[in-house]
Amino acid sequence: MTWNQEFERWNNFADLDPALRTELDRLQQDEQSLEDAYYKNLEFGTGGMRGKLGPGTNRMNIYTIRRAAEGLAAYVESKNAKEQGVVVAYDSRYMSQEFSIETAKVLGRHGIQSYVFSSLRPTPELSFAVRHLGAAAGVVVTASHNPPEYNGFKAYNSDGGQLPPNEASTVIDMVNKVENELEVEVAEQSEIEASGLLKWIDEEVDKAYLDALQSVHVHPRISEIAKDLSVVFTPLHGTAKMLVEKGLQSMGVQNVHTVEEQAQPDPEFSTVASPNPEEHQAFEMAIKKGKELGSDILIATDPDADRLGVAVPDESGEYQVLTGNQTGALLIDYLLSQSEQVPKNGIVIKTIVTSEFGRVIANHYGASSLDTLTGFKFIGEKIKEYEETGEHSFLFGYEESYGYLVKDFARDKDAVQAAVLSAEVAAYWKSKGMTLLEALEELYQQHGYFLEDLQSLTMEGKSGSEQIEEIMNDFRSNPPKNAGGLKVLAVEDYSTSERLTTEGDKEVIELPKANVLKFILENDSWFCLRPSGTEPKIKFYYGVKTSSKEDSQNLIKSLKETVNEQINRTV
Structure with a gap:
């Protein structure tokens, strides 16, 4: 069909969602925007789909969500895994909760069990929950650090990782077979709640995740060296607040100062130009608070808490935001230098666009390294492969774009793990009378x-x-x-x-x-x-x-x- 025909198909649909109908009527005054909304189907790729909210085949709305969920349901059915079910989580964006429920309604129509978090949760906890509950797949409704007008649908396999190419290809084919997103059938929420096909989850999974988080710590006297550390933390209006605060407190950090203006979920991300810790402006409020308190480290997580940014004071007291490559180098050096014995088959996994710095540090301690394509799904895929073959022992995985994984109880980048380990590294170097910048400079002097x-x-x-x-x-x-x-x-x-x-x-x-x-x-x-x-x-x-x-x-x-x-x- 041409984009005009696709538009007419929607425009003539009698049962179109009222909010989308209102927006579609407004959109008809702007032909360029109307064409962009209908000139193609919103692509379901290897990482799921992501796009602007609104009416149209090239937009995020309840109908394109149903289309994606219908394809995922077919995938679960092909695995004979209806009873294993699908875990669904969502972030603080517009329509995230609604899209999560729509996903469960489509799954329920197929008799597939869904486990849905009753309130927003980080992406890495979704990855953990899939493994913890033995589910067949997972979904997180998020657009990560994109602008407020975006949302997305990320799909996970039974290992808790984003779908690798072969599995993604299967799901993509099944999504593409859905000819008319307007006619995807859904169950009633009340029916699947009553039948038990929709189960709400939260505290039990939270506790299990926080228990697993204890394994991230390396130092034998972590509570002793962490007690005097001053940390400023901002979740940038996203999902990380509860888990990061509890993680820091459990390791003994007594001075955790959350940026209150950015502590509550806000789909507009109203205090920042972009809710992305890669952007230095996202740290402005944290830097102000850090200067007031003389804090040792500032930590920021993106809305779905899979990316972490770190800022530390220089000699003049000004805060410098570290790059993802610099933070990764510091974490690798700490993990390997503090290890009693680096496994002979130990491996650090990074992407082809990530610094060679990490490889050099890993090799210095006798560990090997491997490059994957960009996308943490490829790192997760390698972790699973090595777990099955025993060829390598996973030590650390990271991307230059602020994504890190320390322990493989999750299989996606995990800003909660990275937050508590970054705080531990800062506490360690503080106990040695050094800042993270000084520790980084030593690594440069040593390795180039x-x-x-x-x-x-x-x-x-x-x-x-x-x-x-x-x-x-x-x-x-x-x-x-x-x-x-x-x-x-x-x-x-x-x-x-x-x-x-x-x-x-x-x-x-x-x-x-x-x-x-x-x-x-x-x-x-x-x-x-x-x-x-x-x-x-x-x-x-x-x-x-x-x-x-x-x-x-x-x-x-x-x-x-x-x-x-x-x-x-x-x-």
């Missing part, structure tokens, strides 16, 4: 000055998607031979699984196919292009290593100039 940067271009709508495709095609067909004054040694094209060197040698990349390009340069430097799978963005990653901060900063700047010149010639 690694520096990374990220640049994003937002290109919304149909035209934006076309521009992103043009950029990727141009870098594929016209790869730069030099960047930032450095020679390009090889190009890795993950869409073809090939690594082509400038000498003409071809190597196979043993990773799933993905629309990603990585350019390997001289002197341990690199840059990478990757369209986002969840946002209308293309991302450019840069990584360098030199002997000083100034040299690394200058080299990053030169790399970005080279890349931007080619982008500007393309769009």
Whole structure:
């Protein structure tokens, strides 16, 4: 169908939800927005789906949620796992609770058991709950750190990880077989509650998760070294407040100061421009409170609590927000340095766009490392594989985008685990008379000055998607031979699984196919292009290593100039 025909199909649907009907009537005055809402189905990809709220096949609404849930129901039925059921959690966004109930109603129509949290919970607790309850699958309704007008539907397998490619492909096919999202049948909420097909869960799972959280601690005298630590914490209007506060208190931190203005759930995220701890402005209120209290560490979690940001004071008392790569390096170094014995088969797992710093630190302590594609589902998939084969012992997994996993009782990035471990690392270095920045500087002196940067271009709508495709095609067909004054040694094209060197040698990349390009340069430097799978963005990653901060900063700047010149010639 054309977008006009799709619109007419919705417009002529007599039983359209009243709120969506009102919005659809308003939308008819804006043809460009109307086309964007109907020119395609909201894509259900390997990470589920995410999009703007509103009427339309390309929007998040009760009908596109039902379509996704219908496909998931078919997947559970194909596994003969109706009784195992599906766990459903949701965050603080508009319509999150409603979408969770719609999911349970679709599942209930198929006779599938659903376990739904009675109030908002973090994504990592959903991952834990799937494993704890022995469920066949999980769903969390969230758009992570996207703007307020977004929401999403993330699907998990029985291992508690986001669906890896093979399983995701099966679910995607089943979702795509749903021809008319307006006609997906649902059960009545009261009926599935009465029959027990909808069970509300909360405190029992909370307790089990908090018990498991104790295993994250490393130091034998954690309560002793943590008692004088001053922590400022902000959940950025999201889901992490209860679990992080209890986790910090149970480890002995007596001075936990929550940013009260950001403590309550708020779908508008009204105190920040973006509820993303990667953005330094998200720390403004925490920094103000930290300066008032002279706190040792500031911790921020994104709305669904799978990402963690950390800020620490420098010599002048100003707070510096650490990058995800820097926090990851500090956590890896602490975990391995404090281990009585690093397992011979121990492994740190990171992504292809994450700093080489972590690999160097892991190797220093005798551990190996592995790169996966971007997306924590690939890290979770490897954890499961190693658990089954015994080939490696999982030590730590992380992404540069502020996602970390310390212990594998969850199989997705876990900001609650990362929060309590970051506080422990800060307490440890404080007991040695050092700040986290000073500890980081020691690592640079020991291993080299690694520096990374990220640049994003937002290109919304149909035209934006076309521009992103043009950029990727141009870098594929016209790869730069030099960047930032450095020679390009090889190009890795993950869409073809090939690594082509400038000498003409071809190597196979043993990773799933993905629309990603990585350019390997001289002197341990690199840059990478990757369209986002969840946002209308293309991302450019840069990584360098030199002997000083100034040299690394200058080299990053030169790399970005080279890349931007080619982008500007393309769009």
